[in-house]
Every structure is written in C-alpha cells, then in structure tokens.
Amino acid sequence: MPFAHDIITDISERVEKFARARVREALADEVFAGSGATDPAASLLLERAAAALTGGKRLRARFALLGWRAATARDEPSTAALGLGAALEIFQAAALVHDDIVDNSDTRRGHPSTWRALEAAHRERGWVGDSEAFGRSGAILLGDLLLGWSDDLFEEATAGAAARRATRAVYQRMRRDVILGQFLDVSEEAAWVRTPDAEHAERAMRIAVLKSARYSVAQPLELGATLGGASDAVRRGLAEVGAPLGLAFQLRDDILGVFGDPSVTGKPAGDDLREGKRTLLVAYAREGMDPAERSRFDARIGAADLAPDDVRALQDLVRNTGALERAEAVISDRADAARAAIAGEELAGVAGDLERLVEATTRRET
Structure with missing residues (x-):
C-alpha cells in the first residue's frame, strides 16, 4: 500500500477534482447564462465550499482504505475505494462547517471558520443587514451543499460495486x-x-x-x-x-x-x-x-x-x-x-x- 502521505495526496486530489467539477457544473447552469459575469453570491458560496475541503489528516479515508485493503488483499486502492474515502472526507468537511456554527468557533485549522469567513465577506462587500447572521445562515447552507456532494460522490464511486x-x-x-x-x-x-x-x-x-x-x-x-x-x-x-x-x-x-x-x-x-x-x-x-x-x-x-x-x-x-x-x-x-x-x-x-x-x-x- 502507498505510504500515508501518498494516500493523503490521492484522496485530496480526488476530493478537489470532484469539487472543481461540481463548481463548474453549477456556474455553467443556464440560469446564469447571458449574465456576462459570474454571479458574485453563487461564486462566494462555491469558493468557500471548495476551501472547506482543503487540509486535514484524511484519517477517515485512510481507515476506510485500510478496511478495503484488509478485505481484498490488494495494495493499490481501486477507483471505488478512493471515491469512498473522498466521500467520507467531504462528509467530514460538512460536519465541521456545521460544528463550528453550533460551537460558535471562530477558527478552524488556524483560519477563520466558514461562518466567520462568510461574515467577513458580507462586511467587506458592503452588503446590508447583519453580517454575523449572514455568515451563520450561509454556512448552514454551505454545509448542506457539502452533505449533498458527499452523497453524490458516494453514489458515483460505488456505482456497479457488488456490495453497493x-x-x-x-x-x-x-x-x-x-x-x-x-x-x-x-x-x-x-x-x-x-x-x-x-x-x-x-x-x-x-x-x-x-x-x-x-x-x-x-x-x-x-x-x-x-x-x-x-x-x-x-x-x-x-x-x-x-x-x-x-x-x-x-x-x-x-x-x-x-x-x-x-x-x-x-x-x-x-x-x-x-x-x-x-x-x-x-x-x-x-x-x-x-x-x-x-x-x-x-x-x-x-x-x-x-x-x-x-x-x-x-x-x-x-x-x-x-x-x-x-x-x-x-x-x-x-x-x-x-x-x-x-x-x-x-x-x-x-x-x-x-x-x-x-x-x-x-x-x-x-
């Protein structure tokens, strides 16, 4: 089996590839066609969603891949196994986004938590209303989006698997x-x-x-x-x-x-x-x-x-x-x-x- 850092890299690349595809898909939707520019609010949500998927030790994916390897006795993870690990990491990102709201956490891994980052974006853009309330509401929706992405990737990864x-x-x-x-x-x-x-x-x-x-x-x-x-x-x-x-x-x-x-x-x-x-x-x-x-x-x-x-x-x-x-x-x-x-x-x-x-x-x- 590849060393831990190789697995972390493989999982991270799978997560990022999936997220990029979902962002492109959303921004290419016909509802935005002809606007001449990317919708700033949609872009904010999607950019912060992608940012929430970066970093971390990828422990859950690593445990999942070891469970798969114990079952199959194969060294190189299959596409399905990598996809499963990546789906778990997207689910974890969603859980952390929501957890930071529940716990009123200002930071995550040394950076502003998602709800605080959205609060700051609201303030910096000169939008009206309560910046903190906007950050919390936006992060709830962003976490929901990530939960959906996790499910999407799980379905994609396990399609055709005998044990799906x-x-x-x-x-x-x-x-x-x-x-x-x-x-x-x-x-x-x-x-x-x-x-x-x-x-x-x-x-x-x-x-x-x-x-x-x-x-x-x-x-x-x-x-x-x-x-x-x-x-x-x-x-x-x-x-x-x-x-x-x-x-x-x-x-x-x-x-x-x-x-x-x-x-x-x-x-x-x-x-x-x-x-x-x-x-x-x-x-x-x-x-x-x-x-x-x-x-x-x-x-x-x-x-x-x-x-x-x-x-x-x-x-x-x-x-x-x-x-x-x-x-x-x-x-x-x-x-x-x-x-x-x-x-x-x-x-x-x-x-x-x-x-x-x-x-x-x-x-x-x-």
Missing part, C-alpha cells in the same frame, strides 16, 4: 449516528443540570461513541471492508480494532479541547471549556471534585465572559482532580486493546499500517 447496497447501509447508519451524537452533545450542555452526577460519565461515553468513536474509526473501517467484500473474520477483526481505537481517538480530542496548544490545534486555548462541553474528560474531572469545587467549576465552564485567567484556573482544576491522568490511562488501555486485535491472523496484511494509525490517532497534537 450493503455499503450504503453502513454509510446511512454512520450519518444517523454522528448527527444523533452531535444533538446529544448539544443537549447535554443544557441538560446536565438535571442529570445525577453519577450518570455524567455514562452519558458522556454514549455521546463519544455516537459522535466520534464510531464515525471517526470504526465505521470507516467497516465501510471499506464492506465495499471490499470482507469475510466475517476480517470484519470481526476490524471491529475489534475500531471500537477501542475510536474511543481513544475521542478521548484525545477531549484532552486537546482542554489542554491543546493553540499554535498547534488552530483553536483557542481551553476551547471546550469556553464552549461548555460536557465531555468524558469533564465528567472524570467532576467525579474528582468536592462539592464546592464542582459548584465553582459548573458555574464557570461555558460562561460567556471567560477570560484567559479563568480558562487557566479551570484547566488547573481539571488537572488537579487526576482526570487528565485517568483519560491518558484509558487512551493507553484502549490503544493496547486495538493493537491486540491488530495482531490477529486475519489482519496480518494491514497490521503495519493499522499500527501506524493507532499512533496517529492516539498521540496526535491536533
């Missing part, structure tokens, strides 16, 4: 899970006050599984394997890798959301604390606080007026409970479980690449 129907069923379940998980995440920011303290970790675990653990690792592996017509043994082996590794992936996200370096993550320090995220790390931290500390923590996490000093105080409070060490121990344990599954005979052909992705997902800084 089964692969589509996995893809549909993935979409359901991540949207349900996102809604539970949003709900928990409001509903936690009615949840008994003893249940916070359980609820956070459920959100983590739906929102990220399945979607980021387990389901991409399953998608690739299904497209490739994997045996039951290979599918079981990949599932035994995906479930623990997916949870480790999300816990690493939780840690970066509280303790990540802004110069590396491209997000503000303590971003999850600013947004009031009720993650598994936060649940672990609350379990280690006395009632007074817990009350103080709950009163400040997610507060609109959090200053840098407040963020540092909350970070210290989380760290002092031992929650960080506990989360790191769970990551290590789940990574070990994934490695044990990788050692199985049915995954021998992809073991080295899977091992490298265990490292990439659990030791990352972004």
Whole structure:
C-alpha cells in the first residue's frame, strides 16, 4: 500500500477534482447564462465550499482504505475505494462547517471558520443587514451543499460495486449516528443540570461513541471492508480494532479541547471549556471534585465572559482532580486493546499500517 502521505495526496486530489467539477457544473447552469459575469453570491458560496475541503489528516479515508485493503488483499486502492474515502472526507468537511456554527468557533485549522469567513465577506462587500447572521445562515447552507456532494460522490464511486447496497447501509447508519451524537452533545450542555452526577460519565461515553468513536474509526473501517467484500473474520477483526481505537481517538480530542496548544490545534486555548462541553474528560474531572469545587467549576465552564485567567484556573482544576491522568490511562488501555486485535491472523496484511494509525490517532497534537 502507498505510504500515508501518498494516500493523503490521492484522496485530496480526488476530493478537489470532484469539487472543481461540481463548481463548474453549477456556474455553467443556464440560469446564469447571458449574465456576462459570474454571479458574485453563487461564486462566494462555491469558493468557500471548495476551501472547506482543503487540509486535514484524511484519517477517515485512510481507515476506510485500510478496511478495503484488509478485505481484498490488494495494495493499490481501486477507483471505488478512493471515491469512498473522498466521500467520507467531504462528509467530514460538512460536519465541521456545521460544528463550528453550533460551537460558535471562530477558527478552524488556524483560519477563520466558514461562518466567520462568510461574515467577513458580507462586511467587506458592503452588503446590508447583519453580517454575523449572514455568515451563520450561509454556512448552514454551505454545509448542506457539502452533505449533498458527499452523497453524490458516494453514489458515483460505488456505482456497479457488488456490495453497493450493503455499503450504503453502513454509510446511512454512520450519518444517523454522528448527527444523533452531535444533538446529544448539544443537549447535554443544557441538560446536565438535571442529570445525577453519577450518570455524567455514562452519558458522556454514549455521546463519544455516537459522535466520534464510531464515525471517526470504526465505521470507516467497516465501510471499506464492506465495499471490499470482507469475510466475517476480517470484519470481526476490524471491529475489534475500531471500537477501542475510536474511543481513544475521542478521548484525545477531549484532552486537546482542554489542554491543546493553540499554535498547534488552530483553536483557542481551553476551547471546550469556553464552549461548555460536557465531555468524558469533564465528567472524570467532576467525579474528582468536592462539592464546592464542582459548584465553582459548573458555574464557570461555558460562561460567556471567560477570560484567559479563568480558562487557566479551570484547566488547573481539571488537572488537579487526576482526570487528565485517568483519560491518558484509558487512551493507553484502549490503544493496547486495538493493537491486540491488530495482531490477529486475519489482519496480518494491514497490521503495519493499522499500527501506524493507532499512533496517529492516539498521540496526535491536533
């Protein structure tokens, strides 16, 4: 199999080629014919959509291609497998666009988030009305457009594949899970006050599984394997890798959301604390606080007026409970479980690449 950077390049080129074709198709529509110039609003939407597809580690595509390779024992990915990976990356771009609106995130990978970029474009062009409202509305529509493109590419890539129907069923379940998980995440920011303290970790675990653990690792592996017509043994082996590794992936996200370096993550320090995220790390931290500390923590996490000093105080409070060490121990344990599954005979052909992705997902800084 090509090295990771080759796969990333191949997937990125497939995504960009598809996006360019969709942009040309839209701008060539007869509704714009005879206007003498490209419609500036349509161009803005399409340019920002294409921009949203650039960058990233392409982890979901890489997991999907490894699932396909485990099923087929072929080194070079097929056109269908590359298309599946690219469709996953377009879906991820759509999810991030919408996620940044939900979370009020100003930045993504060190650049203005899509809704903020559209807000700035509205202001720079001297258009009337509320620039921020325009940015949010435009980004919702842009994310919807990307979701449609993801589906279009999935259909195009899997046309004629023997396992198309089964692969589509996995893809549909993935979409359901991540949207349900996102809604539970949003709900928990409001509903936690009615949840008994003893249940916070359980609820956070459920959100983590739906929102990220399945979607980021387990389901991409399953998608690739299904497209490739994997045996039951290979599918079981990949599932035994995906479930623990997916949870480790999300816990690493939780840690970066509280303790990540802004110069590396491209997000503000303590971003999850600013947004009031009720993650598994936060649940672990609350379990280690006395009632007074817990009350103080709950009163400040997610507060609109959090200053840098407040963020540092909350970070210290989380760290002092031992929650960080506990989360790191769970990551290590789940990574070990994934490695044990990788050692199985049915995954021998992809073991080295899977091992490298265990490292990439659990030791990352972004």
